[in-house]
Amino acid sequence: MIILEIILVFVMLVGAVAAGVFKDLLNAVIAAGFVSFIAAILFYFLHAPDVAMAEASIGAALTVAIFIIAIKKTKRSEEDEEGN
C-alpha cells in the first residue's frame, strides 16, 4: 500500500509540473484536475474520506468545469510574456 502511495505522489508531482509548463491552457486545466483527483485518492488512503469527497467533487469536477467555461470564452493558449 505504501508503494502505491509513493507512486501516486510522484504521478501527482508530474501532473503539477505539467499544469505549470503547458502552453495550451486546456491541457493545463486538465492536468490540474488530475492533480486534484490523485489528491482525493491520497486523502482517502490517509483516512480522511470527508476531505476526499470535497476534493474530488470540487477540485476535480467543478473547478475544471469553471476553468473550461472561462477558457472557452477567452483564449485557449498562453502567450509569451513581454520583457523581463
Added chain:
Amino acid sequence: MRKVISFILIVIIAVGAFSSLREIPFGATKSRVREYYLDNGIKQTGATNIVTSVVVNYRGFDTLGEVTVLFLASIGLSAVLYRKKEERRKKRRESSLILYTGCRFLFPLILLFGSYIFIHGHLTPGGGFQGGAIIASGFLLTMLGCWGWEGINRNRFKITESLSGLAFVVVGLLGLLYGGYFLFNYLPKGIPNQLFSAGIIPLVYIAIGFKVGSEIAGIINDMVRSG
C-alpha cells in the same frame, strides 16, 4: 534583477518556515484538543462523525464565516458578470437523444445522492459542503447535456441561497435564545448512530447543503450565461 529579488524572498520564506517548524517533531501529537474531541465528541454532540461534530458544533461559528465567504464570492461573480440585456448568441447544436435521455435520467439520481450525503452528515463521511458540491455537479451535467447552455433563471438560485443561509442563522440564534450562546445544541441528542440524533447538526447541515449547492450551481450558471 527581478529574478534575484524573488530568489532572495524564497530563501527568506524557506529559512523562516524551517526555523519555526524545526522544533516540532514530525507527526508528534502536540495538541491535546484532538484527544478531547475523540473522547467527548459523541457524548457531547451525539454525532458519530467526529469531523461533523467539530465543523458544525464545536467550530460552528467558523463554518458560518466559511459559508459567508462562499456567498460573497458568488454574489461578486454575479455582479461582475451581470448583463441587463441578453444578447443573441449563436444557435447551439441540439444534444442527441442518447445524451438527452441519459442526462435526464442521471440528474435526479445525482440530486438524491447529494441529499443523502448532507442529510447523513452526522453519521457517515461527508456533509453539507460535499453534498452541495455533488448537487452542483448535477446542475453542471444538465447545463452540458439537456437544458443546453442557455442556463436557468438565476433568481431561483439566489432565493434558495438566501433562504438556506437565513435558516442557518435562525437555528443558531435560537440556540442563543435557549442556551445562552450561538449555535447551542438545544434539540435532544437522541441515540447515536440513528438518523434523528445529534440535535441541530442535521438541520444546520441541510441548510449548508442547500446553500453550497445553490451557490456553486449559481456560479456555474452565471459563467454559462455570460456572453
